[in-house]
Amino acid sequence: MSFVNSSLESALPPDLAAALAKRAAANAPQLPGAMPASAPARHRVADAQEPFPPPPPEPRDLAEAGLTEGAVDALLMKTLLGRVTASGADLARQSCLSHAIVTAALARMRDELLVVIKGQALGGDYSYQLSEAGHTRARQHAEHGAYADAAPVPLAAYERAIRAQAVGQTRVTVETLRQAFDEMTLGESMLSLLAQAVSDGRGLFLYGAPGNGKTTIAEHVCGAFGKHLWIPRAISIGGDVLKLFDESCHQPIESEELQGVRYDRRWVLIKRPTVVVGGELTLEQLDPAFNAASGVSEAPVQMKANGGVLVIDDFGRQRVSSTELLNRLIVPLEKQFDYLSLASGRQARVPFEMLCVLSTNLEPSQLVDEAFLRRIPYKVEVDNPTPTQFRDLFRHYAKQLGIELPSGAVETLMSEHYAPSERPLRFCHPRDLLRQAKNYCTVHDRPMVADTESLGAAVRNYFAGL
Known part of the structure; x- marks a missing residue:
């Protein structure tokens, strides 16, 4: 998969585009049934273990950058308005x-008497500041929005790039899925079901009892798609600017x-998100959030998940009903594009390229009707661990936590605290109980041993009579 060819190739001169395509063809992994590197990006297959995708080439002029003179001038003038003086390198x-x-x-702005040279800077550069006319013009631009950070990328370039890097x-x-879940204990049947769902790259229901790792599974799924992708810091849609890069995501x-x-x-090169x-999710979070001070909108959560995985945890417990939420997402899930309402009043069609995972403790049929279930093609039940898996998890976490696990300790625990009350086994129990047993040993200055005393104290605290 070549980001260079797929995302910005229309902006490259023919000779450079041909050279890059030739290089991509030489480096492309040869996969059974894969399209040749010269095929449209949406038809190519990429290996999940490939190295960093090539960076987008530096635009040499405004046409390649997809920007206008007015937009660049306004951005630089607002930067100078906030910084007073700045070198050309600082502005770049x-x-x-x-x-x-x-x-x-x-x-260009010097010719229009909007900026003046303040002095010499390092490396033959100059220090610039606004003239009086430039101050007036910059304040006018700032009244419409104070944004003065990274120049935006056109929506068309973003769409080409995200389609090429899609899951x-x-x-x-x-x-590849087994490698993504190398830190988890999953049976072969579960891996097979998940691989089929992940390979499709659309909707997935993960359901089952709490404590069996549904959220953890959903978070690990992204590792099967390859590790990295390129996204723009901001996107221009007509006169609207949408901030996409978010360090919290x-x-x-x-x-x-x-x-x-x-x-x-x-x-920006990022880890696949x-x-x-x-439960805090609302319908408003699925639309851009406009910031009147900066004049820029924040991209909605599903757009920040493009190229990766969107996990809707505890589905059915959101402030908005399950039906309303699926009504909002049903077209994007089917068509792989979404419509956003922008601050200017216009609507924009943006890519919806992610695996959407709905994680719930409830049966899917209790949440939505058959028509909706049909549109979420895969439903995977995350069941309780088997006794063998349960013992293996105890051994794994005991080693990880540095606490001794005597022979027969798990069997005693299961016979005394699980069998009499028919308490179900959960994947989270070994980790949680051993953490409490270790803490018990620490505060009582005992040897780090998960024995009857320390595990008994952990059970009393953890289950609290349940």
């Missing part, structure tokens, strides 16, 4: 634009491979 760094584009804009472009097998990757490489700094929302 903050706007994430190439030095060539920024230098051309500053020359559906990744070949998922049971083996997106983990930026610092790569030595990118050091010294010239690429479009408006894009897993965005988890729970």
Whole structure:
């Protein structure tokens, strides 16, 4: 999968585009049934273990950047309004634009008497500030919105890029999923079911009793799609700017491979996102949130999950009803695009490229009717662990926590505290009980041993008579 060819190829000159396509073809993994590298990106298959996707090339002019002179001038003037003076390099760094584009804009604004040179800067650069006319113009721009950070990327470029890097472009097998779940104990039948659902890359119901790791499974699923993707910091949709990059959802990757490489700094290399929302989710969070002070809208949660996984945890317990929530998501789930209402009043069609996981403790049929269930093609029950898995988990967590687990301790626990009350086994119990047993040993200055005394105290605290 070549990000360069798929996302910005229309902006490249033919000779450069051909060279990049040739390089991508030479480096592309040869997979059974894969389309050749020259095929449209949406038909290509990428290996989940491939290295960092190539960075987007640095635009050499406004046409390649998809920006207008007016938009760049306004952005730089608002930056100077806030900073008073700044060098060309400072302005390029903050706007994430190439030095060539920024230098051309500053020359243009000097000709219009909007900026003046304040002095010399390092490396033959200059320090700039606004003229009186520039101050007036910058304040006028700021009245419409004070945003003065990274220049936005056109929606069309974002859509091409996210389609090329979509989860559906990744070949998922049971083996790649097993690697993604290497820290969890999952049976082969469960891995097979999950692999089928993940390979489809659309909707998935995870249901079952609490404490068996549904949320943890949903969070690990993303590892099967490949580790990284490129997203823009902000997107321009007509006159609207949508801020996409969010450090609370997106983990930026610092790569030595990118050091010294010239690429479009408006894009960020991130770890594939897993965005988890729970009972706090409302319908309003599925639309852009406009900030009147900055004049910029924040992208909704499902858009921040593009290229990864959106987990709706405790589905059925949101402030909004299950039916209303699925009514809002049903078209995006089927069509793989969404419509957003923007601050300007216009509607924009944006990609909906993610695996949507609905995690619930309830039976899916209790939440929605058959018509909705048909649109969520995979329903995977996360069942209780078997006694063998339960014992294996105790051994695993005892080693991880550094506490001794005597032979027969788990059998005694199960016979005394599970069998009499028919208490069901849960995947979370070994970890939680051993943590409490370890804490009991610590506060009582006892040897770190999960014996009858320490585990008995853990059971009394944890289950509280249940």
